[in-house]
Amino acid sequence: MLLQGKTIVVTGGNSGIGESIVLAAAAEGANVVIDYVAHQDETTALIAKVESVGGRAVGVKADVSRPADLAGMIQKAVDSYGRLDVLINNAGIETRSSLLDTTEADFDKVLAVNLKSAFFATQIAAKQFISQGGGGLIMNISSVHEDWPMPGNIAYCVSKGGMRMLTRTAGVELGNHDIRVVNVAPGAVATPINASTVDDHEKMKALEAAIPLQRMAQPSDIADVVVFLASGGARYMTATTVVVDGGIMQGSVGL
Structure with missing residues (x-):
């Protein structure tokens, strides 16, 4: 098993990509801590699912x-x-609002959940890694929009751009402690955050036509990459982003 005995914390771990990461990591032998802020019942059900397979x-x-x-x-x-x-x-989280329409409250909420949380969680985890010894890994689930503008969702893009620089700088700062920091940047993924697109046949048709692999990603497509990056096979990767987008950044502009 690729992650046998490793302890992994997944924030927002009870739905979407997070849930898939939890299941994939547990299947590879990891001990998983599932962070959630709501829907405790879904977390309980997910724990039961993990335990049902050992x-x-x-x-x-x-x-x-x-x-x-x-x-x-x-x-x-x-x-x-x-x-x-x-x-x-x-x-x-995201607000799907433009520069002209984004309120201060919307901006603060998106940056707090997406970027501030990643910054301070990275800080706290790094101190734990140094204290216990043996190095460690911090992985940020970013987005292609860390580098690719998405008009009408500006606060989200700003937060993901910040995660990219957090990853690069923290990876450099923490390398001498054998702590790796890596971003995973998904493209379009079939999760609750994209439900309005998934449920709209015409939107899905246009999106899939723009993706060279001709389909929206499933959460498991991202989770499998996360498992590899958390394994020994990715031991020399840090301060970088791994893009998992089906080629959409190369195949289309402005989605």
Whole structure:
């Protein structure tokens, strides 16, 4: 198993890409801590699913925009499984609003959940890695929109651009501690955040035509890459982004 015995924390881990990461990591032998801020019932059901196939998982309620909650989340991992090996900053939101329409409250909320949380979770996890020894991995679930403008969703793009530079700079700063920092940048993925597109036949037809692989990604397509990056096979990768987009950035402009 690729992740046997590793302890992995997944923020926003009870739905979408996060849920798929939890299941894929547990199937490869990881001990998983599932962070959630709502829908405790879904977290409980996910833990039961992990345990039904012999995996190990616990849930922790933490608002990722609050550093104190993030510290409690990391401590839950250490208390439950003895150490932390991988942090996956997956939690994210968007407002789908333009520069001219975005309110201060909208901007602050998106940046707090998407970027502030990744910054302070990275800081807290790095201190834990240094304290326990042996290095570690911080993985950010970013987006192709860290580099590719998406008019009408500007706060989201700004947050993902920030994650890209966080990854690059933290990866350089933490390398001498044997701590890797890597971004995964998905393209269009069939998750609840994209439900309005998935449920619209014409939108889906146009989107799939723009993707060289001719289909929207499933969450498992992203989770499988995450598992590889968390394994020994990716041990020399840091301060970089791995794009998982079916070729959409090369095949189309302006979606």
